[in-house]
Amino acid sequence: MRATNLLDIRAVSKTYIVDDEPVEVLRNIHFTVAEEEFVTVIGESGCGKSTLLRLIVGLDIGYCGDILLDGTRIAAPGRDRGIVFQDHRLLPWLSVEQNVALGLDASDESPAAVKQAVAANLDLVKLADFGRAYPHQLSGGMAQRAAIARALVAKPRILLLDEPLGALDSQTRAYLQDELLRIHQRGKVTMVMVTHDIEEAVYLSDKIVVMEPRPGRVRGIVPVELPHPRNRAAADFIAVKERVLASLVNGPPLCFDAAPKSRPIVPDGRARRFG
Amino acid sequence: MTDRSLIARPVAHRVRWRTPSFDRISFYGLPLVLPLAVLTIWQVATVRGWLAPQILPSPSDVAVTFIDLFVSGDIVTGLAISLRRILVGFALGATGGLVLGVALGRSIRVEQYVGPSLRAIAQVPSLGWLPFLMLIFGLGETLNYVVIAKACFVPIALSTAAGIRNIPVRYIEVARVLRLRRRTMVLRVVLPGALPTIFSGVRIALGHAWIAMVVVEMLADTAGVGYMMTWGRTLFQIDIVIVGMVVIGIVGFAMDAGLRATERRLRQWTPDHV
Numbered sequence: 102m103r104a105t106n107l108l109d110i111r112a113v114s115k116t117y118i119v120d121d122e123p124v125e126v127l128r129n130i131h132f133t134v135a136e137e138e139f140v141t142v143i144g145e146s147g148c149g150k151s152t153l154l155r156l157i158v159g160l161d162i163g164y165c166g167d168i169l170l171d172g173t174r175i176a177a178p179g180r181d182r183g184i185v186f187q188d189h190r191l192l193p194w195l196s197v198e199q200n201v202a203l204g205l206d207a208s209d210e211s212p213a214a215v216k217q218a219v220a221a222n223l224d225l226v227k228l229a230d231f232g233r234a235y236p237h238q239l240s241g242g243m244a245q246r247a248a249i250a251r252a253l254v255a256k257p258r259i260l261l262l263d264e265p266l267g268a269l270d271s272q273t274r275a276y277l278q279d280e281l282l283r284i285h286q287r288g289k290v291t292m293v294m295v296t297h298d299i300e301e302a303v304y305l306s307d308k309i310v311v312m313e314p315r316p317g318r319v320r321g322i323v324p325v326e327l328p329h330p331r332n333r334a335a336a337d338f339i340a341v342k343e344r345v346l347a348s349l350v351n352g353p354p355l356c357f358d359a360a361p362k363s364r365p366i367v368p369d370g371r372a373r374r375f376g
Numbered sequence: 377m378t379d380r381s382l383i384a385r386p387v388a389h390r391v392r393w394r395t396p397s398f399d400r401i402s403f404y405g406l407p408l409v410l411p412l413a414v415l416t417i418w419q420v421a422t423v424r425g426w427l428a429p430q431i432l433p434s435p436s437d438v439a440v441t442f443i444d445l446f447v448s449g450d451i452v453t454g455l456a457i458s459l460r461r462i463l464v465g466f467a468l469g470a471t472g473g474l475v476l477g478v479a480l481g482r483s484i485r486v487e488q489y490v491g492p493s494l495r496a497i498a499q500v501p502s503l504g505w506l507p508f509l510m511l512i513f514g515l516g517e518t519l520n521y522v523v524i525a526k527a528c529f530v531p532i533a534l535s536t537a538a539g540i541r542n543i544p545v546r547y548i549e550v551a552r553v554l555r556l557r558r559r560t561m562v563l564r565v566v567l568p569g570a571l572p573t574i575f576s577g578v579r580i581a582l583g584h585a586w587i588a589m590v591v592v593e594m595l596a597d598t599a600g601v602g603y604m605m606t607w608g609r610t611l612f613q614i615d616i617v618i619v620g621m622v623v624i625g626i627v628g629f630a631m632d633a634g635l636r637a638t639e640r641r642l643r644q645w646t647p648d649h650v
């Protein structure tokens with residue numbers, strides 16, 4: 102593990118109230134993300150991956166436990182975090198340029214600086230020629246790339262990606278995986294990415310958080326210590342894949358990381374419910 | 377750029393559904409069928425003498441009257457007065473309605489205080505206020521403006537509020553994550569997102585305002601297209617009344633068509649603007 106933890110998720114639990122009934126969606130989630138690390142979160146549908154990203158980005162602060170960014174508890178959305186949603190969520194009435202520029206709306210940049218940053222980020226995701234196009238004129242992959250540019254333009258320290266490549270064909274997908282790696286290495290961005298695809302997780306990340314559903318829990322954390330560029334056909338690559346698969350499908354919960362087995366200490370001493 | 381041509385392709389493709397000439401005939405021709413049929417029956421009715429000419433003048437009589445009124449300037453001056461009233465009243469009412477609508481749609485507090493009363497007021501036809509407003513403002517230009525503005529204000533406020541409240545949560549969340557400034561939020565997210573609903577409200581508003589204005593002119597004024605009709609009726613010149621009806625219908629239709637064209641223009645981003 103690298104030196105500093107940028108993101109520290111400590112004993113996070115989340116309960117939704119549906120029809121007056123509490124539904125526990127996340128229970129005692131615990132993992133860390135180091136500076137410039139690429140972490141993927143994997144787990145079957147409904148195990149709370151999107152919910153977890155919503156908590157990290159600050160859209161929902163009604164949870165138990167702590168999510169610390171640089172040691173500070175997250176209380177609201179902030180410039181240090183960017184998110185690419187599962188659906189790209191570009192505003193359909195704004196051009197690609199205008200959509201990306203929204204990422205800098207809260208900053209004090211001059212219009213010229215905004216323009217330059219937008220152009221640079223469209224370049225980064227290879228959409229330089231499509232700044233004036235509207236979202237409905239883009240393919241799914243292009244729209245996802247535009248959404249990535251919008252999330253990156255404010256230079257967040259951490260980029261959250263919710264299955265950004267989920268709905269794409271395998272060729273586009275492989276291409277965008279390499280682009281993500283390129284952006285990660287070039288921009289020195291920390292990334293937390295949700296995916297359903299084990300191979301994608303092993304190909305991209307430094308660490309894989311494997312979750313299980315009902316309620317969403319961390320089943321295990323698998324480190325991936327392979328050098329880049331990775332060869333999907335190599336024996337050690339396949340070995341990591343097998344390990345993730347094993348922890349995902351059956352096997353007893355794995356613990357490769359330092360997830361505490363006892364109740365974590367709650368800093369402010371308030372009574373909190375854990376599983 | 378080579379990539380640019382890719383953008384236009386789906387739009388060009390769409391036109392191929394039917395041959396353009398057939399589309400054009402049905403687009404411009406079919407809406408004319410009904411008016412032509414009415415005109416024919418009207419002509420036959422007057423030629424056969426089904427109704428006395430004092431009650432139903434022939435289409436050609438009406439056409440002659442129309443030309444007379446046009447040449448004498450009666451229609452033009454009347455229409456100019458009416459259009460200025462609509463313009464001023466609409467501008468006042470629409471601006472107020474938009475502002476209140478944004479407040480209603482964005483703030484639950486404002487909605488709780490004002491929403492129910494506004495919806496109750498909306499149930500009273502604009503003309504129901506006329507006797508009351510006549511007592512307050514007397515006869516004259518102010519009365520016209522107030523009635524027209526009121527007719528625009530309520531539907532635009534309500535449709536703006538509804539449009540804003542129906543903006544998908546996922547776009548609001550994007551705005552929150554990007555921490556958009558209030559101004560950007562309103563101009564780039566809230567208003568464009570609510571635009572289709574706002575525009576249906578604007579069209580209703582303009583329709584109501586036009587009707588309200590004509591009635592006010594007929595009942596309580598001495599100028600404008602509506603007054604021209606009252607004047608024709610007092611003279612027992614039904615042809616003048618019919619000319620007034622036709623002018624009102626055409627102008628109202630043109631305003632609605634203009635609004636629809638404006639909306640299409642503003643909504644170029646939609647995949648299916650036809």
Ligand SMILES: Nc1ncnc2c1ncn2[C@@H]1O[C@H](COP(=O)(O)OP(=O)(O)OP(=O)(O)O)[C@@H](O)[C@H]1O
Nearest residue numbers: 117118119124126145146147148149150151152153
């Ligand atoms: N706003 C909400 N109110 C109530 N329940 C919710 C809400 N949002 C999510 N849930 C529930 O929380 C659970 C986890 O949802 P979430 O979207 O986080 O899953 P996910 O792991 O992202 O699934 P997928 O892989 O299908 O995207 C689901 O059972 C869902 O029904």
Ligand SMILES: [Mg+2]
Nearest residue numbers: 150151187263
């Ligand atoms: Mg999800």
